[in-house]
Amino acid sequence: xxxxxxxxxxxxxxxxxxxxxxxxxxxxxxxxxxxxxxxxxxxxxxxxxxxxxxxxxxxxxxxxxxxxxxxxxxxxxxxxxxxxxxxxxxxxxxxxxxxxxxxxxxxxxxxxxxxxxxxxxxxxxxxxxxxxxxxxxxxxxxxxxxxxxxxxxxxxxxxxxxxxxxxxxxxxxxxxxxxxxxxxxxxxxxxxxxxxxxxxxxxxxxxxxxxxxxxxxxxxxxxxxxxxxxxxxxxxxxxxxxxxxxxxxxxxxxxxxxxxxxxxxxxxxxxxxxxxxxxxxxxxxxxxxxxxxxxxxxxxxxxxxxxxxxxxxxxxxxxxxxxxxxxxxxxxxxxxxxxxxxxxxxxxxxxxxxxxxxxxxxxxxxxxxxxxxxxxxxxxxxxxxxxxxxx
Numbered sequence: 608x609x610x611x612x613x614x615x616x617x618x619x620x621x622x623x624x625x626x627x628x629x630x631x632x633x634x635x636x637x638x639x640x641x642x643x644x645x646x647x648x649x650x651x652x653x654x655x656x657x658x659x660x661x662x663x664x665x666x667x668x669x670x671x672x673x674x675x676x677x678x679x680x681x682x683x684x685x686x687x688x689x690x691x692x693x694x695x696x697x698x699x700x701x702x703x704x705x706x707x708x709x710x711x712x713x714x715x716x717x718x719x720x721x722x723x724x725x726x727x728x729x730x731x732x733x734x735x736x737x738x739x740x741x742x743x744x745x746x747x748x749x750x751x752x753x754x755x756x757x758x759x760x761x762x763x764x765x766x767x768x769x770x771x772x773x774x775x776x777x778x779x780x781x782x783x784x785x786x787x788x789x790x791x792x793x794x795x796x797x798x799x800x801x802x803x804x805x806x807x808x809x810x811x812x813x814x815x816x817x818x819x820x821x822x823x824x825x826x827x828x829x830x831x832x833x834x835x836x837x838x839x840x841x842x843x844x845x846x847x848x849x850x851x852x853x854x855x856x857x858x859x860x861x862x863x864x865x866x867x868x869x870x871x872x873x874x875x876x877x878x879x880x881x882x883x884x885x886x887x888x889x890x891x892x893x894x895x896x897x898x899x900x901x902x903x904x905x906x907x908x909x910x911x912x913x914x915x916x917x918x919x920x921x922x923x924x925x926x927x928x929x930x931x932x933x934x935x936x937x938x939x940x941x942x943x944x945x946x947x948x949x950x951x952x953x954x955x956x957x958x959x960x961x962x963x964x965x966x967x968x969x970x971x972x973x974x975x976x977x978x979x980x981x982x983x984x985x986x987x988x989x990x991x992x993x994x995x996x997x998x
Contacts (some may be wrong), residue, residue: 614643615799615998620712621648622702627659627675627854628785628824629698629729633792634678636829637696638982639989640796640996645682645692649709657871660700661854661869672701672867675855676821684711685826692801695719699730699784707738716918717741720778726797729791732751733757736779747781748774785824789831796832796996799964801864805994806834811885813905813928814841815895820852820868821893821978822922827871829985830889832996838874838885840902846876853893855978865894879903887992888912892923892943892977900931910934911934913972920988922966922975927970941967941973 617637621630630646648657656677662670690725691884695716697703704848706712712735719726720741728736730790741760752765757762757954765774771787773780776793782791795805810830814823823839852868888897888909899905905928912919913934921929926942927949929935936954941963951957958967958974965980966973966987973991975984989995 609849614641616691617642617694617696618687618689618692618715619644619646619696619698620706620716620732621646621657621678621680621698622706623648623658624660624672624700625678625698625702625715626700626730626785627661627820628788629700630657630659630678631676631821632788632825632828633696633698633727633795635825636732636792636832636979636985638831638870639829640801641984641986641998642799644696645687646678647684647687648680649684649706649712650684652682653680657702675868677858683741689715692719692724694725694795695727696795697726697728697732697735699732699853701731701736703731703734707734713739723778725778725780725795727780727782727791727795728968729830731783733762733781737762745779746774746776747779748772748783749781749801750783774864788828789986792828792832793834799998801996801998803833803994803996806994808835808886808992809884810837810887810889811833811880811882812837812839812889812891812995813899813908814839814844814850814871814873814891816844816851816900817853817893818850818871818891818895819893819978821887822893822925823852823871823983824869825978825981826889826891826920826922826985826988829981833989833996835994838880839871840875840877840880841873842877842899842902843876844873846873846879848873850895855893882908882911883915885912885917887920887988889988890919890921890925890928892921892925894924896924896927900928906932916971917969918973918975918988918991920975920984920991922984923977927972929953930955938972939967939969940972941965941976942974
């Protein structure tokens with residue numbers, strides 16, 4: 608990542624029951640790209656949490672809602688100077704419905720519209736803009752059920768063809784849902800005058816059921832945003848089928864809790880991949896790696912990438928696969944602390960996560976402690992791959 612002068616600053620408007628991935632992906636990806644991102648919520652301060660939700664398709668007319676992660680705010684709403692920010696991000700789901708009732712929130716969003724600063728609004732986020740009266744004559748898309756209210760607000764409505772649909776109208780970037788993050792956030796980067804170099808990379812992501820939700824979605828979509836070709840593959844799951852993911856969250860117990868996360872689609876079938884065509888292998892953490900470590904096809908794939916000198920990036924519990932593949936001897940790496948035993952017994956030099964800011968690169972091997980350190984992990988992966996974002 609490269610920033611000429613002071614890093615650009617992004618404001619993200621948060622609230623309880625915002626969509627899980629529509630909050631974390633832009634928050635962590637933009638930081639990895641070298642931007643400063645402040646996440647705020649009215650009536651809350653830095654260090655407080657907003658609860659996120661995920662949605663599942665059902666046989667009914669609408670989706671079901673389930674609790675997801677606790678999202679930690681890193682700035683205080685009442686203390687920010689809105690004029691100091693270069694762009695605005697508004698996640699979707701139910702949070703914007705009540706945020707649109709806050710005069711202070713609406714005033715803040717209007718500032719970005721009036722001064723022509725880039726605004727990225729996804730799913731239900733444009734309700735806040737509608738409340739501010741700044742959508743008259745603007746063309747946009749959103750979650751399909753928002754069509755009538757946005758038309759009433761004076762917008763030119765584009766019905767999304769898929770849930771990955773996006774639309775750009777000047778400084779306003781809108782999207783239907785997180786499925787379209789690659790285009791949605793990519794267009795936001797362009798609106799901020801960002802350019803990406805070295806993006807012609809092919810990345811393979813090794814997946815399994817109950818990998819950690821953030822540790823698959825954030826790296827996968829971040830690399831897509833940069834313009835890389837990214838494939839997901841699992842030894843036992845075919846192209847077009849889905850892996851289940853797990854949400855791991857600390858909620859005051861000795862260990863993290865686990866809930867079911869979003870499903871994640873495989874883009875290719877294991878037997879069809881040509882490993883030599885990829886520049887890097889990414890291994891998410893969660894509970895999936897302990898089962899992948901028993902799969903000889905997965906082990907052989909890891910060995911190929913490591914022995915070929917290709918980039919391997921593994922996070923959290925993903926290092927269990929590296930240990931099982933016997934590729935850590937003489938390497939320095941970090942991991943989620945509970946996986947330290949695997950790393951040390953495999954012959955690696957353990958790097959305490961706090962001493963290396965949560966990630967470490969040793970030659971072609973990039974390792975990370977877990978999803979809270981995604982910005983550092985993804986930035987280090989970009990550095991090793993030779994991918995840069997300049998503003």
